[in-house]
Amino acid sequence: MAYCTSSQHLQALVDALARPAPPGSRGAIAAKQTRRIVEQGWATSAAIEDLLLLMDRRLDPYGAGSVDVLSALFDLPWRSVAYRPSRLAIDVVLHQAMAASDVAQLLIHLEACGFAVDPAPMVDALMPGLRQRQMLDASELSILWFERWRHKATPMAIRADNRAVPAELRKRGTTPSGYRIETWHCIDGNLVELRIRAPRYRRRKPPVETKCSVCGWTWFRGDPESSQIHRREHKARMRYIDPQPHPRVLSALERGEAPSWVTSTSPPWKHREMYDRALAFKREFGYSFVQWGSELGDDDPNVQGFLFLDARAAIIGACAFRLRGDAPSQWWGLQWIWLSPKHRRNGHLGRQWERFKARFGRFEVESPLSEAMAGFLAKQGDSRLAGELFAAQAASTLPHDVPRFTEG
Numbered sequence: 001m002a003y004c005t006s007s008q009h010l011q012a013l014v015d016a017l018a019r020p021a022p023p024g025s026r027g028a029i030a031a032k033q034t035r036r037i038v039e040q041g042w043a044t045s046a047a048i049e050d051l052l053l054l055m056d057r058r059l060d061p062y063g064a065g066s067v068d069v070l071s072a073l074f075d076l077p078w079r080s081v082a083y084r085p086s087r088l089a090i091d092v093v094l095h096q097a098m099a100a101s102d103v104a105q106l107l108i109h110l111e112a113c114g115f116a117v118d119p120a121p122m123v124d125a126l127m128p129g130l131r132q133r134q135m136l137d138a139s140e141l142s143i144l145w146f147e148r149w150r151h152k153a154t155p156m157a158i159r160a161d162n163r164a165v166p167a168e169l170r171k172r173g174t175t176p177s178g179y180r181i182e183t184w185h186c187i188d189g190n191l192v193e194l195r196i197r198a199p200r201y202r203r204r205k206p207p208v209e210t211k212c213s214v215c216g217w218t219w220f221r222g223d224p225e226s227s228q229i230h231r232r233e234h235k236a237r238m239r240y241i242d243p244q245p246h247p248r249v250l251s252a253l254e255r256g257e258a259p260s261w262v263t264s265t266s267p268p269w270k271h272r273e274m275y276d277r278a279l280a281f282k283r284e285f286g287y288s289f290v291q292w293g294s295e296l297g298d299d300d301p302n303v304q305g306f307l308f309l310d311a312r313a314a315i316i317g318a319c320a321f322r323l324r325g326d327a328p329s330q331w332w333g334l335q336w337i338w339l340s341p342k343h344r345r346n347g348h349l350g351r352q353w354e355r356f357k358a359r360f361g362r363f364e365v366e367s368p369l370s371e372a373m374a375g376f377l378a379k380q381g382d383s384r385l386a387g388e389l390f391a392a393q394a395a396s397t398l399p400h401d402v403p404r405f406t407e408g
């Protein structure tokens with residue numbers, strides 16, 4: 001993290017850090033000042049000056065601890081605020097103040113610079129107000145993550161705003177709290193950069209973009225949140241990548257029903273199964289939209305979904321037929337088909353093919369065709385059903401008595 005300040009202020013920071021750290025004997029008064037700022041929600045420049053001096057006397061308001069300069073350095077905004085007006089008031093006096101969360105951020109930064117500043121009491125006092133919040137600004141995030149990153153944050157550099165290039169390391173030291181400090185000078189000998197490294201900082205390997213060979217999810221190895229999202233997604237995708245016997249299918253079979261067909265009036269669980277496979281088809285072939293209404297249903301009255309089942313009653317894939325064209329020239333189209341990779345080339349589609357032809361008549365296998373699908377049609381002697389060929393013959397040769405279905 002790099003920040004920028006004036007040459008004078010940079011020198012003041014370096015000089016202050018070079019002096020012995022003050023004994024922390026004024027904690028009780030600092031705690032009182034902290035409480036006051038948290039209760040008000042805001043702090044004036046004078047209140048912040050007092051707090052900094054109470055915590056570390058080296059942060060004097062005319063040198064290293066100049067609050068205006070520090071707020072510019074760390075990009076912490078001033079706002080116009082007023083004391084609550086009385087019922088009779090017709091005007092208010094506005095004061096410049098900093099939000100309490102930004103004051104906490106300032107303390108976090110100053111501790112990370114190696115000053116004897118303790119942000120913990122203010123962080124603790126502000127934390128309850130952040131717990132339920134869905135959106136946070138940068139200062140609030142720092143508060144939320146304070147414990148996690150305290151004394152471990154990425155190294156900080158404060159540079160002089162004259163843009164001179166650091167050329168020579170002149171001084172190296174360690175503060176009593178363990179922060180390692182380096183001062184860098186430019187070729188003309190002027191101080192141009194202060195570098196600070198936290199005592200418990202460890203260089204972490206950058207997260208590596210990784211694609212899961214099983215579920216196809218792309219995530220970042222080394223990033224805990226990304227790993228967690230992958231684990232969740234992996235589990236969800238395994239439902240259809242490695243399908244297990246489906247309780248609803250089992251009970252439908254026990255009742256003597258044929259649970260494979262899905263229409264707009266089918267129960268929601270069937271739509272979820274159809275949608276999952278339509279989504280897998282979209283992902284695998286890179287289409288831009290999912291060709292099934294939603295997890296809750298598909299309102300096309302002429303859709304005919306089909307769930308492929310194996311002998312264990314697991315749903316190993318799905319396909320969807322839709323009625324195409326305008327009456328009287330209509331036909332059925334096989335819109336998409338997706339089988340779980342481990343169940344491909346096991347004859348599942350072949351076993352249903354004659355059934356599909358018997359049900360839909362001469363149906364179109366819609367473009368674009370995968371290589372595997374084109375190969376399958378050739379093997380069946382049905383290449384004429386492939387999208388473009390089919391369209392070329394369609395107008396003159398299509399039967400007009402296209403089958404319709406009211407039930408799945």
Ligand SMILES: [Zn+2]
Binds near residue numbers: 215
């Ligand atoms: Zn995975």
